[in-house]
Amino acid sequence: MYVRHLQLGSFRNWERVDVALTPGPTVFVGRNGEGKTNLVEAVGYLATMSSHRVSSDAPLVRHGAEQAVVRAALRREDRELLVEIEINPGRANRVRVNRAPLPRPRELLGLVKTVLFAPEDLVLVRGDPSDRRRFLDDLLVSRTPRLAAVRSDYERVLKQRNALLKTARLARGGALATLDVWDGHLVDLGSQLLSARLRLVADLVPHVAAAHAQVAGPDAPVAGLGYTSTVPLAGDGTPLPAGTALPDVAELAAALRERVAERRTDEVDRGMTLVGPHRDDLVISLGPVPAKGFASHGESWSLALALKLGCLELFRADGEEPILVLDDVFATLDTERRAALAAVARSAEQTLITAAVLDDVPAELRGTRVQVAGGAAFVVDPAVEEVS
């Protein structure tokens, strides 16, 4: 899949911009603050309907405007796909696909596949569990779009249940009867989400390990993934060996139900839901030790990159070719890692790269260049450049 044309209106610093794109690598180059990342952020938004840099939509709308528009013509095999998104902070976004409005914007999720690697991804290794949960859930939804509803329903149930627990605490247990109903929803949706995450982590393990060996070299310790949960699981938090047998949804639901019952008094005391996938974590390890708190800066970078390249290979194993986005990453990588990433970037159907300094980008990726300057983005014709 590749973006053939990108048009933005009132998105970040762009009042209006139109860029025609081609398959293969494209480098967006320009001085700091010209809007290069904003362009690729919009491409990422097509896939996840969220930004890789901020957690809400408001900063995406140009100062002084009410809404932002992202419009992209994509090509997937021989088919054209036109995606139009109106970003309306504080109100529902509106999405059209091939000019037909989608009843629910989230129906877009899964249609456009991207793998985006950016400096922000260091939080996957060093950040909070919520950063890793978001990574897992975005990937889940992209691979299995029906899980978008499970994810958002779970979040809604959690909110309602937390509100009820707070009331229960204040009213000294008065609202507990209603809590049983919410427990049922929590268990039903939570076990589906948990099961899907465990499956996803198991599927990712071999791809991340292979990508890490490619990026960090064959002598580096093996990168592993595990999952730690508020629901007791066999081997909790330890790296999942390839081919691990996973519990099914019914087993997870029974375990979650039991745990919810055990923690009820604590939950009422604290006025919040203490059990469920919203408290879980993806554990990334390097050899025998967890990466968080142990891995050096360079090792953390390699792991974050391996996670993203693992996603790319996972999509490929599903028969999909996602758009690869590399935002501002080459300048921070050493020679070996640059070469490893360049090899992957060349293999992708489309790779969109941003860089402030062209020389930081490996020469084999510099073919097509979009100069970003003074509120405009224009493709540089190498023939014209040679003459000038």
Ligand SMILES: Nc1ncnc2c1ncn2[C@@H]1O[C@H](COP(=O)(O)OP(=O)(O)OP(=O)(O)O)[C@@H](O)[C@H]1O
């Ligand atoms: N909502 C917004 N409205 C207007 N301008 C914005 C908005 N959000 C961000 N900007 C501006 O967009 C500009 C460009 O941001 P961007 O991160 O894309 O730069 P860049 O070209 O990738 O720079 P760098 O090389 O430093 O990474 C910044 O000057 C920022 O202030």
